[in-house]
Amino acid sequence: MKRVLKWIGITLGSLLALALVALGALYALSGRKLARRHEVAAEPSLTIPSDSATLARGAHLVHSLPCGQCHGADLGGNVVADAGLFGLLVGSNLTRGEGGRNPPLSDVEWERAIRHGVRRDSTSLLIMPSEVFHTISDQDVTAIIAYLKQLPAVDREVRPTKLRIVGRIVLGLGQFPLAADTTPRTPHVAAVDTTTGVAYGRYLATISGCQGCHGASFSGGPGFAPADPPVANITPTGIGQYSEADFMRAMREGKRPAGTALSESMPWKYFSQMSDGELRSIFMFLQTLPPKQFSEP
Numbered sequence: 001m002k003r004v005l006k007w008i009g010i011t012l013g014s015l016l017a018l019a020l021v022a023l024g025a026l027y028a029l030s031g032r033k034l035a036r037r038h039e040v041a042a043e044p045s046l047t048i049p050s051d052s053a054t055l056a057r058g059a060h061l062v063h064s065l066p067c068g069q070c071h072g073a074d075l076g077g078n079v080v081a082d083a084g085l086f087g088l089l090v091g092s093n094l095t096r097g098e099g100g101r102n103p104p105l106s107d108v109e110w111e112r113a114i115r116h117g118v119r120r121d122s123t124s125l126l127i128m129p130s131e132v133f134h135t136i137s138d139q140d141v142t143a144i145i146a147y148l149k150q151l152p153a154v155d156r157e158v159r160p161t162k163l164r165i166v167g168r169i170v171l172g173l174g175q176f177p178l179a180a181d182t183t184p185r186t187p188h189v190a191a192v193d194t195t196t197g198v199a200y201g202r203y204l205a206t207i208s209g210c211q212g213c214h215g216a217s218f219s220g221g222p223g224f225a226p227a228d229p230p231v232a233n234i235t236p237t238g239i240g241q242y243s244e245a246d247f248m249r250a251m252r253e254g255k256r257p258a259g260t261a262l263s264e265s266m267p268w269k270y271f272s273q274m275s276d277g278e279l280r281s282i283f284m285f286l287q288t289l290p291p292k293q294f295s296e297p
Contacts, residue, residue, distance in 0.1 A: 026172030030163070033171055037122040038180040040112050046138065048107050048146050058147025061140055064274045065208055066267035070127070076100070076154025080127070087167035089127055090158050097153035110145040115188070117179025124180035126161045131182040132209045139191040140207075196277040201285030204278055208271065210234070219292035229263050230294070237291040247283045248276070 062068075062075070070091030072078035077093035077100070093100035105113070105120065112118040117130030136144070163171060170176045192203050205211075213231050215221050220233035232238055239247070246257040254261055254268045262268055271279070 023169065026169050027165075028172075030168040030172040033124075033178060034163075035123060038116070038118045038124055039122070040116045040118050046107065046111055046142060048142050048149070050146055050150075054143045054146050055150070057140070058143035058145070060273070061144050062147055064270060064278070066270040068270065069267050072156075074154050075148075075151055076156040077158035079158065083167075085164050085166040086170070087163040088159060088161060090161045091127075092160070093154060093156050093158055094148055095151045095154040098155040099157035100154065104149070107145060110148065111141060114141060114144065116183050124178035126163070126178060128179040129209050129212060130179045131184065132207060132212060134183050134186070135188075135203075136207050137189045137192045137203075141188075194277075196281050196284075198281070198285050198288055200278070201281030201283070204274070204282050205285055208282075213265070215295070217292050218286065218289055219295055221295045223265075228265065231263075233292065233294050234286055235289045235292045236287060237293060239286065240291070242283075244280060244283055247286075248279055251279050 068075065068078075070078060070080050071094050072091060075094040076097065078091045080089040080091055082088050096102060096104055109120050113120075113125065113128065113130075115130055115134045115136065117125045117128045119125055133141075163176075167176065171178075192200065194200055211218065214234050215231070218234050220231045220238060223229055223231060242250070242257060249255055249257075250262060251268050251271045251274070253272075254266070256262065274282075
């Protein structure tokens with residue numbers, strides 16, 4: 001019996017040692033991923049105007065897209081979530097105040113961060129949705145940069161995003177892609193036609209990150225945590241009964257046709273800043289989607 005217990009102990013000890021070696025290897029691999037430098041070619045023709053129309057367009061885009069959901073309503077930084085052993089997720093201070101962009105980012109550095117998820121030192125940002133913002137037109141990204149460069153200073157020191165042990169393991173396993181690794185390297189359009197219609201709605205739905213929550217086919221899926229409600233199917237299968245007025249109310253007031261409230265995770269308060277023409281365009285685009293069943297790819 002003692003011999004059996006001895007071999008059980010040796011086996012368990014060996015398994016534990018192997019597990020620790022594997023964890024150490026994954027931790028080291030995640031460190032290499034975090035330290036990796038990403039080369040991004042600068043946009044040769046990217047110039048940043050500072051006229052009032054450009055600044056107004058930039059302000060409109062920044063505040064109607066859910067930028068403030070991560071970076072705070074004043075863009076002075078915000079703790080998005082303290083996810084325990086996974087990590088601390090923080091939207092940085094984008095202003096020139098204490099704890100912000102000091103020294104100021106260059107135009108190229110702004111563009112690389114927004115469109116490519118790359119920091120000033122060429123390492124990857126962690127939670128920047130650059131795979132979405134990569135598709136923003138040259139005209140719109142220059143407007144966004146122009147607006148961000150003149151933001152009022154907000155003095156706020158926020159802790160940087162940090163992956164803890166579970167986050168590092170998940171990153172090492174390749175199950176948590178970094179921002180720079182998910183961003184395509186494709187050409188950008190110079191400008192988009194902002195006339196109300198399906199094409200403009202497709203563009204707005206893309207840069208708003210709708211597919212990040214509702215899925216590639218817009219057919220919804222499970223919530224992001226066990227206690228979260230399912231993410232809605234917004235193809236005609238899911239919201240086919242919505243009239244344009246119903247959709248506008250949902251985006252303006254956060255209420256479904258029956259009067260029930262949308263999930264708190266739905267950033268309708270940001271989308272409510274869109275113009276009537278922009279919301280109509282998104283609704284027109286959603287109506288053209290192939291009807292999909294819930295969570296159907």
